[in-house]
Amino acid sequence: MPPNSEHARKHLRLAALELFAENGFDQTTTAQIAARAGLTERTFFRHFPDKREVLFEGQEILSAALSDATMRAPAELSPMQTLHLACASVTQLLEDNRPFSEPRQHIIAASPALLEREVAKHAALGRSVAAALQRRGVEPLQATFAAQIGLAVLSHAIALWFADASLPLNDCIERAFAELQMLASPAKSS
Amino acid sequence: MPPNSEHARKHLRLAALELFAENGFDQTTTAQIAARAGLTERTFFRHFPDKREVLFEGQEILSAALSDATMRAPAELSPMQTLHLACASVTQLLEDNRPFSEPRQHIIAASPALLEREVAKHAALGRSVAAALQRRGVEPLQATFAAQIGLAVLSHAIALWFADASLPLNDCIERAFAELQMLASPAKSS
DNA sequence: TTTTTAATGTCAGTGACTGACATATAACAA
DNA sequence: TTGTTATATGTCAGTCACTGACATTAAAAA
Structure with a gap:
């Protein structure tokens, strides 16, 4: 298969959930989420249309x-x-x-x-x-x-x-x- | 009285209403709204907490x-x-x-x-x-x-x-x- | 091995929004 | 009149969400 996309989504969701719980939604940047997932901010926005949507799948x-x-x-x-x-x-x-x-x-x-x-x-x-x-x-x-x-x-x-x-x-x-x-x-x- | 604030709010609301109707919400910048009201973007955000709120007073x-x-x-x-x-x-x-x-x-x-x-x-x-x-x-x-x-x-x-x-x-x-x-x-x- | 394709990276840019500091203007006091 | 004060506004620099364009990687298929 071509590089798996579901894998990235899962990690991004998990990273976001953790960071939101730790520091709150407003204090968390999309760059931080991506970094914890081992990805880039740009990739985050390829998987989710905006920062909030990561919680609403x-x-x-x-x-x-x-x-x-x-x-x-x-x-x-x-x-x-x-x-x-x-x-x-x-x-x-x-x-x-x-x-x-x-x-x-x-x-x-x-x-x-x-x-x-x-x-x-x-x-x-x-x-x-x-x-x-x-x-x-x-x-x-x-x-x-x-x-x-x-x-x-x-x-x-x-x-x-x-x-x-x-x-x-x-x-x-x-x-x-x-x-x-x-x-x-x-x-x-x- | 010290410089009247209601005056500015009214003008900002009116300018926003016009621009949103003309060009749509997304195509309108807060700087444009402020400019049409004869004010600065910074002043817009002193009167309204965010761009949307100008419509919800x-x-x-x-x-x-x-x-x-x-x-x-x-x-x-x-x-x-x-x-x-x-x-x-x-x-x-x-x-x-x-x-x-x-x-x-x-x-x-x-x-x-x-x-x-x-x-x-x-x-x-x-x-x-x-x-x-x-x-x-x-x-x-x-x-x-x-x-x-x-x-x-x-x-x-x-x-x-x-x-x-x-x-x-x-x-x-x-x-x-x-x-x-x-x-x-x-x-x-x- | 080569080619192809989907996922990601890089980079530059826009626009919403904020903090810090400076300025103007109207009321009020001297 | 003149100085003082308070409030509204201007200026500027900066952060962050989000996007477009283009380059790069890695797995799949040929």
């Missing part, structure tokens, strides 16, 4: 999985039922990634710039799911709205899951969708 | 209004009733700002970097509202969840409002909250 996998599940759901399901099913279908993916995403969250939470990128990724995920709903015949504005709500529920489920490590993610998802119904129903008090 | 006003209304709502209201009331209480503010926010949206939508900042502002608004709900006694995770849902409803209401200029924003808000109930209720089909 694999996001497209979740996005694709969620969108696919949304499109493939039985046609008779309502938008929210569709999203419920789609969320349930990506639990395995999220559970596999948990060991990686846990330390990442700490780093991201410590830097406004990284937080900004994180919410941008979340918004992109929302647009992707909304597009999938549209392909099921949902009106554009409705699709965007439903996707936003569905992702808020998923985020809440993940928050519950992070708060209590013993709970399976699937249970958290069930609970989050149940809490959505309670929140949205007009009769319910606090 | 007044956001704190909405954030403060929404948080205040959330905190001041009658104690017996449920979280979602509280947010419904809070949303209704900022319609005037949003309607007054519409002439400014409409052209801004076009510029923002044309630049990924600006879109990223916009969703970051939205997320910050969500954190602020969640904090307000917490001060009403709502549990942290619940508060974050409810705030997310509430802001998604408000966003949807604004989308409806932008889609049909003849509708009053208040009607859009009522409709958006009604649509949330329909979406969330399990019995309903698409």
Whole structure:
């Protein structure tokens, strides 16, 4: 094979993770990351479009999985039922990634710039799911709205899951969708 | 008075708006903005922490209004009733700002970097509202969840409002909250 | 072994952003 | 009026993220 590229990406990601954890995102230069990986700054930018992106790889996998599940759901399901099913279908993916995403969250939470990128990724995920709903015949504005709500529920489920490590993610998802119904129903008090 | 600062800010904002509309965000340098405002690049960065922020002023006003209304709502209201009331209480503010926010949206939508900042502002608004709900006694995770849902409803209401200029924003808000109930209720089909 | 191709290195350059220091201008006091 | 002070701005040098152009290496295939 021609010189392996995955090898370099892996090392760059690892070096970045270490340096961000040690010195913080802002105090770390891309040249330092590249140096620790035994590479040049220029090579860093050949693998990642910008300094932040080194922490956000694999996001497209979740996005694709969620969108696919949304499109493939039985046609008779309502938008929210569709999203419920789609969320349930990506639990395995999220559970596999948990060991990686846990330390990442700490780093991201410590830097406004990284937080900004994180919410941008979340918004992109929302647009992707909304597009999938549209392909099921949902009106554009409705699709965007439903996707936003569905992702808020998923985020809440993940928050519950992070708060209590013993709970399976699937249970958290069930609970989050149940809490959505309670929140949205007009009769319910606090 | 000592040399007026508001004057410079206004001119910088106006110059930026014009240049972004003419040449796009990426093709505009901060030096150009400052030059059109009759100032220096250094002065630009004394008034705005970064190039994007010149488009995002007044956001704190909405954030403060929404948080205040959330905190001041009658104690017996449920979280979602509280947010419904809070949303209704900022319609005037949003309607007054519409002439400014409409052209801004076009510029923002044309630049990924600006879109990223916009969703970051939205997320910050969500954190602020969640904090307000917490001060009403709502549990942290619940508060974050409810705030997310509430802001998604408000966003949807604004989308409806932008889609049909003849509708009053208040009607859009009522409709958006009604649509949330329909979406969330399990019995309903698409 | 030679050729080819993908990955990397080198280097110069742009533009966002910052710190340090100097200057101007308006209000206020003498 | 004149000097003093505080705030806004100018100037300049420097760092760092990011890019284009071109040269170089190393593995794969011919």
